Amino acid sequence: MTLKRLSDIPGPRTLADQWSMYRRRYQMGHALREISQNHGDIARVPIAGDPKVLVSHPDHVREIMVSNSQYFGLSGQDLLRRVVPWSLIAIEGQLHDEHRAMMLLTLRKILTRRILTTTILRANQALSKLRDGDVIDLYQFSREVSLAIAASxxxxxxxxxxxxxxIDHKAFLDLMSQSNAWFLGMPLxxxxxxxxxxxRHNMKIMATRRHVRRQLTDAIKSARSLSRSGPDADVLSLLTDGSEVGGAMRDEFLEDNLLTILxxxxxxxxxxxxxALWETSRQPTLQNRIADEGSRLSDNPADNLEWSNGAVWTEATLQESLRMYPSIWATSRRTLSDYRLGDFLLPKNTFVYTSQWVTHHDPRWFTNPLEFRPERWEPESTPEAGGGTEKPSDARLQFSFFPFGGGKRFCIGKAIFDQEASLLLGSFFSRWEATQxxxxRPEPRFGVTLQPDRPMLARIRKRRPKSEA
Ligand code: HEM
Known part of the structure; x- marks a missing residue:
């Protein structure tokens, strides 16, 4: 069979299409989904510069991220190299493998030693500031508590x-919302x-970045002089000391990686x-189920090690949040040489987008994909309940849901997220009821990450103990 060429790949490509894409750049997930629905699993994306292709079928996603990942390099690295040149997300090859191994070891130590105590302490601090009857912004609450935990x-x-x-929250968030896949795909x-x-706006963002960088430099200097490793050590101390994580990390790598992880x-x-908080705030039954699970949390952090195993609704709600609102909603790679994908031959330097947003909302893999249904994650879930239409054992299903990516760049923080988010969600609803x-009506805004485009306002009421309800 003769291979089809780039020019044969279906999809919009005129100047008018490019202009329309530019205008919709903060709704880019919707634009990509339409392209996939109208033109198929391999389709052209109308962005100027090197050719760009959207790949939506789970088999192809797996091929790019895992089985043939050696044929794909990072894309958008001009910008990454300008901002965080020595971070994991900007380096490749052996250097990447070595630093990734070191970071994974470090996070594993954090996971077994610090995460429970820190999360419970910070959650209690944040929850104790809330008042009965208040209208709160659930997004602001989440930001403040996540930042406090990350820093600890x-x-x-x-x-x-x-x-x-x-940290100037606004400038920091703007940093993440201002640029997106459209921006990264453009010529430098x-x-x-x-x-x-x-x-003016960008100068503010740069000032925030400089400020955080100055503080990071000082923190690294002080950690080097103090050497604080030990059972309760933080990421910085573990990496400067090096004895438990395969060697001490050099300063330039340390600073860029800390900024990236932060x-x-x-x-x-x-x-x-x-x-997750927002969607649960309109489902009272789900709230009660999560509250029930949260009420089994102990004040003694160590007792909560196994808690999430029995917290099925809390876990299912977070899974569904990651499916429906994947924070990293698209990833991109660049072909390192001519590459055959399906029936097409992609030339060297083609940008290949895979999009969690597009694939997670595909009715072939999730029935009623636009509905928030934690029940689809129950082990016995059927297609009617909204579960995947494939058997979970099927390798394909792994890449119809890939919020943390896959292969050699699979997220190193997944386990941290799993622990932290379930404890926070369980603690929140065990104490409060929330009503939107x-x-x-917050809508997703497609920046570097998927943020809500406005505050998520909900009224909170103290939850009465079951015996009084
Ligand atoms: C909801 C939470 C999170 C989501 C959805 C998420 C998603 C992702 C995805 C999709 C990737 C792969 C990007 C690619 O293939 O180009 C990634 C990589 C990464 N994530 Fe996460 N992440 C989350 C939380 C975290 C946390 C808590 C940390 C740190 C503690 C973290 C640190 C990293 C790092 C350093 C990488 C780069 C890995 C590498 O290139 O080797 N992430 N994440």
Whole structure:
């Protein structure tokens, strides 16, 4: 069979299509989904510069991320190299493998030692500030508590508090919402024009980044002089000491990786938790089920190690939040040489987008994909309940749901997220009932991550103990 060429791949490609894509860049997930629905599992994406292709079938996603990942390199690395050149997300090959192994070991230590105590402490602090009858922004609540936890895991106490207090939340969030796959896919010169076009705003973002960087440099200096490893060590101390994680990390890698993890863990966790809180706020039965599970949490952190195993509704709600609102809603790679994908031959340097948003909302894999249905994650779930239409054992199902990516770049923080988010969700609903404020309709905004486009307003009421209800 003769292979079809790039020009044969269906999809929009005229200048008018490019203009329309630019105008819809913060609704880019919707635009990509339409492209996939109208043009199939391999389709052209109308963005200027090197050719761009959207790949939506789980088999192809697995091929790109796992089985043939050696034929794909990072894309958008011009920008990454400018912002965090030594971070895991910007390096490749052996350097990436070595640093990834070190970071994985470090996070594993954090997971077994610090995460329960830190999360429960910070959750209690945040929950104790809430007042009966208040209208709160669930997104702001999620952001503040996730940032406090991220800082406590990453830094020694004093440095963590200082970094959190110095962060301009708005500028930090703008950093994540301002650029997206559209922006990263543009030629570098065009990116510069875009940055210049919004100079004042971008200067504020750069000032925040400089500020956080200065604090990181100071924290690293102080950690090097103090050497604080030990059973309760934080990420920075473990990496500067090096004795437990295969060697001490050099300063330039350390600073870029800490900045990446601070952003990656704070922003993604906050988004996923916020959408879970929001959707649960309109489902009283689900709230009661999560509250029931949360009421089994102990004040002694160590007793909660196995808690999430029995918290099926809490877990299912978080899974559904990751399916319906995947914080990382698209990832992209670049072909390192000509590459055969399906019936097509992609030339070297083609951008290949895989989109969690598109694939997670495909009715072939999830029935009624636009409905928030935690019950689809029950082990016995049927297609009618909204579960995948494939058997869970099928390898394909793994890549119809891939919120944490796959293969050699699979998220290193998944286990941290799982622990942290379930404890937070369970603790929240075990103490509070929440009801959405009418007319408040947050929609996803497709920046680097998927954030709500406005506050998520809900009224909270103290939950009465079961015996009084
Ligand atoms: C809801 C929470 C999270 C989601 C949805 C998420 C999603 C992802 C995805 C999709 C990737 C792969 C990107 C790619 O293939 O290009 C990734 C990588 C990564 N994530 Fe996460 N993440 C989350 C939480 C975290 C946390 C809590 C941390 C740190 C503690 C973290 C640190 C990282 C790092 C460092 C990478 C780069 C790994 C590498 O390139 O080797 N993430 N994440």
């Amino acid at each position: 895991l990453l830094f020694p106490a004093e440095a963590g508090d200082e970094i959190v207090s110095g 010169a065009f990116q510069n024009v875009c940055l210049l076009a919004d100079l 952003l990656a863990s704070y922003d993604t966790t906050a988004n996923s938790l916020a959408w 404020i009418e007319d408040c």
